[in-house]
Amino acid sequence: xxxxxxxxxxxxxxxxxxxxxxxxxxxxxxxxxxxxxxxxxxxxxxxxxxxxxxxxxxxxxxxxxxxxxxxxxxxxxxxxxxxxxxxxxxxxxxxxxxxxxxxxxx
Amino acid sequence: xxxxxxxxxxxxxxxxxxxxxxxxxxxxxxxxxxxxxxxxxxxxxxxxxxxxxxxxxxxxxxxxxxxxxxxxxxxxxxxxxxxxxxxxxxxxxxxxxxxxxxxxxxxxxxxxxxxxxxxxxxxxxxxxxxxxxxxxxxxxxxxxxxxxxxxxxxxxxxxxxxxxxxxxxxxxxxxxxxxxxxxxxxxxxxxxxxxxxxxxxxxxxxxxxxxxxxxxxxxxxxxxxxxxxxxxx
Amino acid sequence: xxxxxxxxxxxxxxxxxxxxxxxxxxxxxxxxxxxxxxxxxxxxxxxxxxxxxxxxxxxxxxxxxxxxxxxxxxxxxxxxxxxxxxxxxxxxxxxxxxxxxxxxxxxxxxxxxxxxxxxxxxxxxxxxxxxxxxxxxxxxxxxxxxxxxxxxxxxxxxxxxxxxxxxxxxxxxxxxxxxxxxxxxxxxxxxxxxxxxxxxxxxxxxxxxxxxxxxxxxxxxxxxxxxxxxxxxxxxxxxxxxxxxxxxxxxxxxxxxxxxxxxxxxxxxxxxxxxxxxxxxxxxxxxxxxxxxxxxxxxxxxxxxxxxxxxxxxxxxxxxxxxxxxxxxxxxxxxxxxxxxxxxxxxxxxxxxxxxxxxxxxxxxxxxxxxxxxxxxxxxxxxxxxxxxxxxxxxxxxxxxxxxxxxxxxxxxxxxxxxxxxxxxxxxxxxxxxxxxxxxxxxxxxxxxxxxxxxxxxxxxxxxxxxxxxxxxxxxxxxxxxxxxxxxx
Numbered sequence: 001x002x003x004x005x006x007x008x009x010x011x012x013x014x015x016x017x018x019x020x021x022x023x024x025x026x027x028x029x030x031x032x033x034x035x036x037x038x039x040x041x042x043x044x045x046x047x048x049x050x051x052x053x054x055x056x057x058x059x060x061x062x063x064x065x066x067x068x069x070x071x072x073x074x075x076x077x078x079x080x081x082x083x084x085x086x087x088x089x090x091x092x093x094x095x096x097x098x099x100x101x102x103x104x105x106x
Numbered sequence: 107x108x109x110x111x112x113x114x115x116x117x118x119x120x121x122x123x124x125x126x127x128x129x130x131x132x133x134x135x136x137x138x139x140x141x142x143x144x145x146x147x148x149x150x151x152x153x154x155x156x157x158x159x160x161x162x163x164x165x166x167x168x169x170x171x172x173x174x175x176x177x178x179x180x181x182x183x184x185x186x187x188x189x190x191x192x193x194x195x196x197x198x199x200x201x202x203x204x205x206x207x208x209x210x211x212x213x214x215x216x217x218x219x220x221x222x223x224x225x226x227x228x229x230x231x232x233x234x235x236x237x238x239x240x241x242x243x244x245x246x247x248x249x250x251x252x253x254x255x256x257x258x259x260x261x262x263x264x265x266x267x268x269x270x271x272x273x274x275x276x277x278x279x280x281x282x283x284x285x286x287x288x289x290x291x292x293x294x295x296x297x298x299x300x301x302x303x304x305x306x307x308x309x310x311x312x313x314x315x316x317x318x319x320x321x322x323x324x325x326x327x328x329x330x331x332x333x334x335x336x337x338x339x
Numbered sequence: 340x341x342x343x344x345x346x347x348x349x350x351x352x353x354x355x356x357x358x359x360x361x362x363x364x365x366x367x368x369x370x371x372x373x374x375x376x377x378x379x380x381x382x383x384x385x386x387x388x389x390x391x392x393x394x395x396x397x398x399x400x401x402x403x404x405x406x407x408x409x410x411x412x413x414x415x416x417x418x419x420x421x422x423x424x425x426x427x428x429x430x431x432x433x434x435x436x437x438x439x440x441x442x443x444x445x446x447x448x449x450x451x452x453x454x455x456x457x458x459x460x461x462x463x464x465x466x467x468x469x470x471x472x473x474x475x476x477x478x479x480x481x482x483x484x485x486x487x488x489x490x491x492x493x494x495x496x497x498x499x500x501x502x503x504x505x506x507x508x509x510x511x512x513x514x515x516x517x518x519x520x521x522x523x524x525x526x527x528x529x530x531x532x533x534x535x536x537x538x539x540x541x542x543x544x545x546x547x548x549x550x551x552x553x554x555x556x557x558x559x560x561x562x563x564x565x566x567x568x569x570x571x572x573x574x575x576x577x578x579x580x581x582x583x584x585x586x587x588x589x590x591x592x593x594x595x596x597x598x599x600x601x602x603x604x605x606x607x608x609x610x611x612x613x614x615x616x617x618x619x620x621x622x623x624x625x626x627x628x629x630x631x632x633x634x635x636x637x638x639x640x641x642x643x644x645x646x647x648x649x650x651x652x653x654x655x656x657x658x659x660x661x662x663x664x665x666x667x668x669x670x671x672x673x674x675x676x677x678x679x680x681x682x683x684x685x686x687x688x689x690x691x692x693x694x695x696x697x698x699x700x701x702x703x704x705x706x707x708x709x710x711x712x713x714x715x716x717x718x719x720x721x722x723x724x725x726x727x728x729x730x731x732x733x734x735x736x737x738x739x740x741x742x743x744x745x746x747x748x749x750x751x752x753x754x755x756x757x758x759x760x761x762x763x764x765x766x767x768x769x770x771x772x773x774x775x776x777x778x779x780x781x782x783x784x785x786x787x788x789x790x791x792x793x794x795x796x797x798x799x800x801x802x803x804x805x806x807x808x809x810x811x812x813x814x815x816x817x818x819x820x821x822x823x824x825x826x827x828x
Contacts, residue, residue: 008131008521015514016124022507024116028499035506042514045131049521052135057144058159060520063469065164066175067513069237069314070476073182074506076321077480080186081487081499089492094500126546130518133543139524140534146406170399170408174461174473177353178480181454184360185484188447264361271357278353285346293401 004051011044026093028082032075039071155299157231164235165303169292173281176274176310183270183317187262211253218246226311236273236307240314247319260323270320273313277306341388345397345412347381348420352457359449364442367449368435374453375428382417382424389417390817396466396529404467404527411466411529414818415674419463419593422678425803426585426685427456433689433796434578437696444489451488455481455582462590468516468526471594472509475558479505482587486575497570504557504567508591511554518547532601540605548606551598552615558591561615561652562622565645569629572641577692580637584644585685589677592651596673599655609659616656620757622649627764631771635701636694639768640687643727646761647680653742653754661749668748671815672741675807678814679734682804683726689797690720697787709776712786715794717776722801724769729762734807 018038025031043064050057086092147159147167154162164172222242229235251257259265280302281292289295294302355374359367389395394413396404403409431452438445458477465471483505487498516526522544523531560568568588572580599607626646633639650673657669693716698705710717726733739758746754807814 005131005135008135009128012124012127012131015127016120019123019507020116020120022503023120024113031503035503035510038507038510042510042517045127045514046517046520049131049135049517050139050524053137053139053521054142054144054524058147059143059163059168059526060517062160062163062168063171063520063526065160065235065237066168066171066469066473069175070178070473072318073179074476074480074502076318077182077185077483078499078502078506080189080321081483081495081502084189085492085495085499088495091492094496127514130543130546131521134518134521134541137522137541139522140538141405141524141530143405143524150402150406166400167402167407168470171470171473173353174458174470174477177356177454177457178473178476180356180360181451181477181480181484184447184450185480185487188444188484188488267360271360274353275357278350278357282346282350282354285342285350288342290342290398290401291346291349292399 002052004048006048008045008048008052011041011046011048014038014041014044017041028085028092028094029079032078032082035078036071036075039067043067155294155303156229158229158233160233161229161235161303165306166294166299169281173274173277173292176277176313179314179317180270180274183320186321187266190262207253211249214249215246218242218249222246222311222315226307229307230304236310237314239311241318243311243315244318244322247315248322251319251323257323260320266316266320269316270313272316273306273310276309280306341385341392341395344381344385344388345410347377348385348460349457351378351381352453352460356450356453356457359453360447362446362449364438364440364446364448367446368440371431371449371452372435375431378456379424379428382421385412386417386421386817389414397464405525405530408467408470409527409529410464412464416463418674418678418814418817419589420460422681423456423459423463423586426681426800427452427459427582429685429796429800430578430582430585430689433581433692433793434576436790436793437578437692438576442489448485448488451481451484452582455485455587459586459590462593465594466528468519468528470526472513472516475509475512475591475594478587478590479509479558482579482583485579485582486571488576488579490574493570494574497567497574500567501571504564508554508557511557512551512594513554515547515549515551515554518544518550522547528597528601535602535605545606545608548598548602549611552595555591555595555598556615556618556652559588559595559648559651560645561648562618562625562645565622565626565648568645569638569641572644572688573635573637577637577688577695580641580692581685581688584641584688585681588644588648589681592648592677596651596654600658600670603655603659607659612656612659615652616754619649619652619655620754622646622652623757623761624649624764627761627768630768631764634703636691636703636706636772637688637701639703639772640684640691643687643765643768644684646765647676647684647727650676650680650739650742650758650761653746653757656751657742657745657749657754661745665745665748668741668745671818672738672745674815674818675734675738675741675811679726679738679804679807682800682807683723683733683735686719686723686797686800686804687727689793689800690716690723693789693793693797694720696789696793699787703772703775706772706776707778709786712788716789716797717773719794719797719801721769721773722805723797724765724772726801726804726807728766728769732808733805734811735804737808737811 015038018034018041021034022031025034046064047060050060154166156162222239225234226239284293284295285291358370397410397412399408458474461474465474483498483502487495520526557564572583623646626642630639630642633642654669654673658666695701726735729735729739743755743758
């Protein structure tokens with residue numbers, strides 16, 4: 001067991017926690033935070049696993065940097081959407097689906 | 107009752123997922139990788155134009171990723187400012203006369219600007235680079251915004267859109283310039299690699315800061331609406 | 340020449356995204372139409388070049404895999420590039436007339452449209468696992484932006500749901516990519532396949548494939564992960580819905596299919612293949628059934644997409660440990676299904692938009708009497724429906740015929756039942772729209788006639804989808820071209 005492997009395993013744990021949060025939480029901002037936790041988990045696996053095998057590897061580090069930028073862009077967009085949605089509807093969660101047959105028009 | 111059962115099922119599923127994932131990571135970590143990319147990277151570092159391997163991967167070997175990644179940022183910026191329905195940045199909640207905040211700003215803003223400049227410059231041979239510098243620059247802007255600075259240049263207008271597009275445009279022009287000369291898309295002309303990477307990093311810093319700041323500032327909340335298709339207006 | 344075509348293909352959409360960002364809607368429309376011409380010509384040129392000389396690898400920045408990113412330019416990829424050019428230009432043309440130029444926020448439609456196009460091209464050509472991730476995110480974020488553009492609470496709710504689903508899907512895919520990199524030390528699909536051909540399968544790598552396919556299935560809206568799709572596709576503006584249903588869901592499916600075809604044999608197993616096929620069948624039945632029950636016109640079309648996506652996933656069982664010829668039939672059938680559904684569904688959404696525009700209501704029962712006023716858009720809708728119902732000579736028929744043969748050839752007769760039930764149910768929801776429009780009603784005298792160009796576009800797409808069945812052999816022959824394994828040209 002090396003330190004990078006520990007990172008990768010911690011990443012797996014974070015993925016599990018984030019996934020649970022994303023599925024279970026109702027509040028949209030919390031869902032978004034859960035997504036970011038899961039994202040961090042994925043990035044940890046991405047860097048930790050190759051580093052355990054062949055020492056510091058700049059390629060996954062660069063990939064993770066790209067991944068972080070993409071995650072930030074997505075998070076920022078989601079926050080803007082959520083904020084506007086909250087303003088327009090007064091709701092902070094996606095309410096339950098209209099029944100699948102669609103017989104309750106909005 | 108339903109909710110509790112649901113929670114239990116979800117928790118068990120996520121626990122199982124974690125377990126499978128951890129087992130898989132443990133198994134994979136036992137075998138060495140067949141391809142050693144690090145070695146290949148070290149052999150080609152001399153041709154990359156920069157000294158830091160991460161920067162070399164980001165802006166030379168895998169520059170297509172970075173180009174598209176900046177595209178993703180610009181998309182988020184565009185989608186964000188499309189939510190702004192008026193040209194006004196007035197926000198009463200932002201008016202403040204907190205003297206502590208002013209004092210803090212006077213110290214921090216110049217310091218953070220210097221830090222951003224350093225991070226950009228350090229990217230060539232140490233950890234740092236366009237994104238880190240851009241993030242610090244954006245944080246400076248957020249601080250100024252919280253302190254009540256007007257920041258007129260963030261008004262949704264041509265200037266803002268130019269700022270959003272600047273870094274991406276320069277990157278794209280460099281990418282296509284070599285293709286016109288008959289080389290591959292995104293290849294740097296020999297001898298100019300270093301200079302071009304520095305130029306790209308600098309404009310990227312400005313644009314990244316601009317996108318992040320625009321997403322923070324330019325989503326004011328107001329009631330202008332577009333009726334949906336077919337809805338009675 | 341090919342080098343210039345490649346550069347043009349990659350450069351044009353990104354450059355036009357920036358150009359249109361700096362303009363207002365009207366100017367953006369003009370510039371976009373010029374860009375569409377350029378992009379269609381470049382795509383056509385590349386398609387011709389590949390069908391003459393065969394495919395090749397294109398190393399970006401002059402670096403070859405595994406250090407750099409290589410694009411895989413083969414017959415299938417250029418066929419989809421050309422398909423994208425056709426459908427996206429139709430949607431761009433339609434949107435220029437359809438979308439209200441006076442709303443200031445509609446200026447952002449064009450840059451998002453062009454970014455979406457560039458993301459699609461990046462995915463069709465991508466040969467690098469991580470680059471495909473970035474391409475997917477490019478598509479997802481611009482699609483979400485397009486759904487949310489100028490929307491009210493309903494559109495925002497749909498787009499947030501869409502964004503969260505897309506992000507979760509991408510993360511699952513990225514986790515799979517991380518495991519693949521940890522296992523093989525390379526991100527190039529070709530590199531992984533090459534290594535697997537000569538070595539035994541290392542333990543623990545099946546999870547990577549499972550994670551990637553699951554994430555992509557979520558992004559493609561495979562049953563039961565489909566619930567984000569109908570709200571998003573139903574509430575977006577019609578040209579946007581057309582783009583989303585015709586192309587965006589296909590992008591994630593395309594990656595899943597390519598991963599399965601390259602890595603499924605070593606890393607997959609029979610149970611997983613059958614399970615995916617079963618979910619696809621459930622999607623066909625459930626999606627069609629719900630399409631029959633919807634009250635809103637565009638919801639009918641959106642649920643029909645859920646059903647049609649189900650057919651695509653029959654690829655998984657029909658290519659796992661079966662004979663060479665069955666695999667080929669299944670691949671060809673699925674390719675035709677992708678193309679014909681893209682054309683038919685784009686036609687259907689654009690026609691539905693015209694119908695909504697003229698009746699002023701999005702409900703199915705508001706279509707009463709439309710047949711007297713708007714036969715043209717209704718006719719396009721019906722022609723597209725012929726392809727969805729898979730009647731000859733449409734592309735949908737050719738696709739399902741090949742799938743039928745593949746099912747029988749591999750002894751998996753149970754998929755034949757699914758194909759038959761799916762065809763009947765799709766007939767039911769198409770005829771339901773027709774029935775509504777032929778009903779007479781007393782107060783049908785306030786119809787708005789949309790501009791002629793809006794009506795021509797869906798007609799062209801529907802005719803293409805119908806005619807695809809007649810030229811399917813030619814279309815499929817481009818895919819079977821020899822592939823130049825040695826480096827870039």
